[in-house]
Amino acid sequence: MGQQVINGLFLGSIYALFALGYTLVFGVLDILNLAHAAVFMLATFVAVALVGHGLNILVALPLAVVFAGLVGLVLERVAFRPLRARTDSNISGLISSLAAATIIEAVALEIWGPNITRFPFGTLPDGPANQLALFGGTVSRLQLTIIAVAVLLVLALTWLVKGTRLGREVRAVAESPRAARVLGVDVDRAIAAAFFISSALGGAAGVLYGLAFNSISPDMGRGVELKGLAVIILGGMGSMPGAVLAGFALGLIEVFVVANLGGSWRDAISFAGLFLFLVLRPRGLLGAAATREA
Amino acid sequence: MRLAGRISLFAAASLLLTVSARAETVVKIGAALSLTGPAAAYGAQQKTGILAAVEEVNKSGALKGVKLEAVIEDDASTKEQGIAVFQRFINKDKVSAIIGPTLSNTATAADPLAQGAKVPVVAVSNTLPKGITDIGDYIWRVSLTEAQVIPSALKSAKAKLGFKSAGILYGNDDAFTQGAYGVMKSTLDSLGTATLATQTFAKPDKDYTAQLTALLATKPEILVVSALVENASGIVAQARQLGWQGPIFGGNGFNSPKLIANAGPASEGVYVGTAWNKPSTDAANLAFQKAMADRKHDPDQFCAQAYTGVLVIAEAIKLSGKGGRDDIKAGFLKLKDLSTPLGKFSFNTDRDGEHGAALQVVKDGKFQIVP
Numbered sequence: 001m002g003q004q005v006i007n008g009l010f011l012g013s014i015y016a017l018f019a020l021g022y023t024l025v026f027g028v029l030d031i032l033n034l035a036h037a038a039v040f041m042l043a044t045f046v047a048v049a050l051v052g053h054g055l056n057i058l059v060a061l062p063l064a065v066v067f068a069g070l071v072g073l074v075l076e077r078v079a080f081r082p083l084r085a086r087t088d089s090n091i092s093g094l095i096s097s098l099a100a101a102t103i104i105e106a107v108a109l110e111i112w113g114p115n116i117t118r119f120p121f122g123t124l125p126d127g128p129a130n131q132l133a134l135f136g137g138t139v140s141r142l143q144l145t146i147i148a149v150a151v152l153l154v155l156a157l158t159w160l161v162k163g164t165r166l167g168r169e170v171r172a173v174a175e176s177p178r179a180a181r182v183l184g185v186d187v188d189r190a191i192a193a194a195f196f197i198s199s200a201l202g203g204a205a206g207v208l209y210g211l212a213f214n215s216i217s218p219d220m221g222r223g224v225e226l227k228g229l230a231v232i233i234l235g236g237m238g239s240m241p242g243a244v245l246a247g248f249a250l251g252l253i254e255v256f257v258v259a260n261l262g263g264s265w266r267d268a269i270s271f272a273g274l275f276l277f278l279v280l281r282p283r284g285l286l287g288a289a290a291t292r293e294a
Numbered sequence: 295m296r297l298a299g300r301i302s303l304f305a306a307a308s309l310l311l312t313v314s315a316r317a318e319t320v321v322k323i324g325a326a327l328s329l330t331g332p333a334a335a336y337g338a339q340q341k342t343g344i345l346a347a348v349e350e351v352n353k354s355g356a357l358k359g360v361k362l363e364a365v366i367e368d369d370a371s372t373k374e375q376g377i378a379v380f381q382r383f384i385n386k387d388k389v390s391a392i393i394g395p396t397l398s399n400t401a402t403a404a405d406p407l408a409q410g411a412k413v414p415v416v417a418v419s420n421t422l423p424k425g426i427t428d429i430g431d432y433i434w435r436v437s438l439t440e441a442q443v444i445p446s447a448l449k450s451a452k453a454k455l456g457f458k459s460a461g462i463l464y465g466n467d468d469a470f471t472q473g474a475y476g477v478m479k480s481t482l483d484s485l486g487t488a489t490l491a492t493q494t495f496a497k498p499d500k501d502y503t504a505q506l507t508a509l510l511a512t513k514p515e516i517l518v519v520s521a522l523v524e525n526a527s528g529i530v531a532q533a534r535q536l537g538w539q540g541p542i543f544g545g546n547g548f549n550s551p552k553l554i555a556n557a558g559p560a561s562e563g564v565y566v567g568t569a570w571n572k573p574s575t576d577a578a579n580l581a582f583q584k585a586m587a588d589r590k591h592d593p594d595q596f597c598a599q600a601y602t603g604v605l606v607i608a609e610a611i612k613l614s615g616k617g618g619r620d621d622i623k624a625g626f627l628k629l630k631d632l633s634t635p636l637g638k639f640s641f642n643t644d645r646d647g648e649h650g651a652a653l654q655v656v657k658d659g660k661f662q663i664v665p
Contacts, residue, residue, distance in 0.1 A: 003511075003536065007503040114330045116524055121558045131537060137507075138537040213500035214556075215528055223498060258504035263494040264466060 003137025004255050010143045012251020013150035014209050018224055019231035019243040020157060021201035027238030028174045028194045031093040035075055036202045036228070037221030038104035043068040043203030044210035044220070045108060048117055057123050061149075061207050068203020069196040075100055076195035081188070101221075108218040117216045124211055146208045153204055154244055157197065161240070170194050174238070230274050236287020245285055318361045321390045321617035323348070323607060324383030325364055325600075326404065328396035331371025332497055335523050335552040336419055337396050340600035341366055342591050344393060347604035350585055357608055360617050364604075369395050369404075376400035377407065384411045391416060391622050393603045398422035398470040405429045414623045418603035419596055421546045422473040427645040434626050434645045436603045436636075438569040440474040440545060443651045445481045447567025448518075448543065450653040452485055454664060455541055457516040459488045461509035463502070463529060464520035466494040474520040474545040482518065490514050495525065502529050506536055516540060522547040527556035534560035541565055549595045554659055564656045565664070570595040570636055571652045573663055582635035602634040 018040060025033045043064045050060035079096040083089050130141035161167035169190040172180040181187050209224065210216045231250050235242030250270060257269045278284070325344050328337035348364045351357065365387050369376040376395045383389045384407065391414045395401050398420040408415045409430035416434050420426045423441035427433050451457075460482055465471035482489055490512040493505035506529070509517065519529055519542060526548050533542065534557075541563050544553075548566040571579075582601055586593045593601075609632050610625025611617045626645075631638045637649040653664040 003507045004504065007507055010503070011501060115334050118556060131535070138535075140535045142535065213528060214531065215500045215524065220500075223500070255504040258493075259508040263496060263499065263505060 002135035004259055005252065006134065006137045006139050006143065008252035008255035009248060010147055010212070010251070011255060012248035013147045014205055014212065014247075015224070015227055015231050015250050016244045016247025017150045017153060017201055017208065018205035018228045019235065019247045020154065020240060021198040021205070022228050023232045023235065023238055023240060023243040024157075024194055024198040024201070026232065027240070028170060028191060029080070029093070030090055031080065032097070032229075033075070033080075033195075033198065034094060034097040034225075035079065035101040035104060036097075036198070037225035038101040038108075039068050039071050039075070039199045040202045040206035040209070040224065041216075041218060041221040042071060042104060042108060042206070044206040044216050045112055045117070047207045047210065048119055048216060051119055051123050057119075057211070061204070064207050065200045065204045068206070069200035071104075071203075072195040072197075072199025073192055075199065076192050080195075081191075105218050105221075112218065114217065114219075118214045119211060119216075142211060146212055149204070149208060153201060157201065157240070160197070166190070166193055227270075230271065234274055234277060234284055236284030239284070239286040242284055242286030249285075318359045319617060320361050320363050321611060322363050322365055322387055323604065324379075324387055324389035324392045325366045326369045326376055326379045326383065326392060326394035326396075326400075327366060328371040328400075329366075329368035332522050332524050333371040333396045335550050336596045337368070337371075339550070339594050339597040340394070340396060340419065342586075342589070343593065343597035343600035344604055346585050346589055346591075347601040347608075351604065351608045357611055357617075360611060362604070362608065365389060369397075369400055371397055371400070373400050373403035376404040380404040380407045384408065384413050389413065390617050390619050391607050393418055393600065393607070395420075397468070398426060398473065399468050401426055402429075402469055405433050409433060413619050414626065416603045416606060418599045419546075420470075422470050423477060424473070425469065431645070432623060434606075434641060436606055436639070436647045437546075437599050438647055438649070438651055440470075440477045442646075442648075443567040443569060444474065444477045444545065445484075446651050447565070447653045448478070448481045448485065450664060451516075451541070451543055451565050452487065454653075455516065457487060457514075457541070459490050459512075459514045460516045460518050461490055461512060461514035462492045462518045462520075463505055463509060464492075464494060465497060465522065465525060467496045468522065471520040471522065471545070471547065474547075478518050478520060478543075478545065495521075495529075497522065497525060499525070500528060502532050503536060506533050506538070510536060510538055514540075517542045519543070520545045520547070523550045523552050523556075527553055527561075530557040530564060531560045539563075546595075551592065551594050551661070554656055554661070559659075561656045562658075566654055566656075566661070568595050568652050568654050568661070568663075569649070570598040571650070571663060572661070574637070576633070576635075576637060578633040579635045579637075598635045602636050602639065605634050606632065606639065 022036050046067050047060045047064035079100045080093050083092045124142050132139050169185045172185050173187050173190045177187050231246045232243050235246030254266050258266050327340050344364050348362045351362055367379040369379050383392055392408055393416050396419050401420045402425050405415055406429055409432045414432045417426055418436045421437050421440045423439040427435050464475035491509050493509050543565045554561045609629055610622045613628045614621040614625040630640050639649050642648045654661045655664050
């Protein structure tokens with residue numbers, strides 16, 4: 001039982017990290033960035049390439065994360081900003097990000113091919129010597145590292161958003177871009193920063209996912225994309241603590257469904273459960289209530 | 295002078311034509327292989343085996359006046375593309391025979407087309423017991439079925455390891471892994487081994503920790519897994535990560551050096567039945583391994599079976615004297631005790647291959663035959 005909880009938390013930490021980036025952009029811009037999963041995938045490939053060239057994973061991970069953030073900046077500039085003035089910017093931004101995602105995936109396919117890539121052995125030490133008995137289960141160093149990094153990033157993001165000036169600006173823009181501009185906030189810069197952070201988180205999730213399951217391919221984002229969407233809806237659109245909570249919840253639910261009902265039921269139950277939950281509580285776990293101030 | 299020049303040119307041209315008309319006939323063999331997708335690891339080995347065999351047969355001159363030509367296409371490990379490739383082979387390239395497809399899953403969809411068009415198919419890696427050769431009399435098989443390999447391999451494993459209980463994990467979205475599971479379960483039952491728990495997964499899955507944790511909680515003495523190599527690699531790695539040090543028994547999907555390359559030290563102690571006894575000193579096996587060494591290629595069972603597939607077709611052409619579709623089929627009916635890298639090969643009355651099988655274990659980073 002304890003082992004399954006560990007498995008669930010482990011999976012959940014990756015979902016949580018991925019969803020956090022998603023919900024950040026949604027909260028700020030009211031746009032779903034569908035290229036998030038593509039950045040997730042790209043960062044992993046970059047990390048593999050860096051490790052392949054001899055860098056330690058502890059160096060490759062931050063580098064890949066920064067790279068992902070930069071891709072996010074480019075995305076914002078190219079795919080989102082030109083459409084911001086339009087009245088239908090929510091939908092056009094969505095479509096634009098979908099286009100960007102397709103392009104990124106095609107580029108990755110061209111560079112790395114469709115077959116599965118793996119981190120070289122010893123990237124993160126493995127084997128019985130690196131395992132710990134905890135709560136009736138076995139946690140490997142790999143799993144602990146991933147959960148720790150995920151938690152650290154969540155805390156870092158929370159501090160950034162609550163405690164720094166940049167964070168305040170991003171929150172102001174999320175509340176109302178016009179009012180923020182009137183108050184002297186550089187809206188463009190705040191939005192760019194939000195995208196950088198969001199994509200960096202997505203990239204981090206990707207590298208951790210790649211390390212966890214060691215099965216990296218240009219279409220690896222697909223499996224997580226829908227789950228990420230489910231998580232941010234479950235957590236409440238735009239709520240960061242909600243995304244984290246829902247991420248862990250989904251991880252636990254999936255693991256227990258598989259263990260007790262079988263692998264085939266996993267996605268069916270996860271999404272059916274999500275549906276049911278939304279019927280009962282449309283705003284998600286921690287989302288804002290339906291009425292919005294003008 | 296100009297007229298004489300023209301006449302000699304015409305004479306030279308017609309001489310050239312008659313000379314080329316006396317050249318050999320080309321017999322095309324289409325190979326539908328999974329070069330991309332979950333079965334890519336097997337397809338790559340098969341491609342090397344087929345190309346090498348075609349070269350060796352042509353070089354040896356055993357088929358007088360006939361030159362073999364391999365046409366290789368990718369079926370992407372999917373049914374849809376397998377069907378498209380078969381149609382191309384049958385109608386556009388007009389091949390005399392087809393080798394493949396790599397996956398049984400694809401074969402169940404594509405082979406009926408060849409049967410309908412009366413094109414012989416030689417399955418070199420389909421190990422699904424039912425649903426391949428029973429499609430029709432043009433479908434023949436070189437690869438031993440799971441029903442032929444698993445029972446003898448599991449029995450050998452039990453004799454060596456003495457396990458009394460097992461946990462089973464299998465992929466339920468692929469005809470091969472599902473069919474192999476059926477054989478594994480019934481073999482375990484007939485050996486008196488209790489199946490404590492059964493779990494499933496799907497090909498796109500990457501996380502098997504939930505299923506493995508549930509299985510290991512019942513404390514089995516051996517893990518029996520039916521999966522293709524990419525899933526198998528993840529399963530073996532994660533099982534070891536969860537602390538399982540015991541034996542793991544796998545089906546034909548595990549039969550690839552890619553398993554060892556991907557799972558690394560975690561793959562030690564994995565048992566797999568095999569249709570290819572690598573250390574055998576049989577002349578045909580030694581010749582095959584030399585041909586591979588010359589090409590600087592490390593072959594696996596899939597390579598040996600694909601190579602044998604070409605040898606079988608070549609023998610059929612030799613026996614019937616001609617290289618047409620029905621000639622090859624007639625040749626198969628006559629084929630008996632052909633020397634191949636897999637041993638002495640014959641077709642049985644169900645058009646399936648027959649030869650001895652063996653058990654291997656991953657030890658020190660290599661597959662080693664268990665005596």
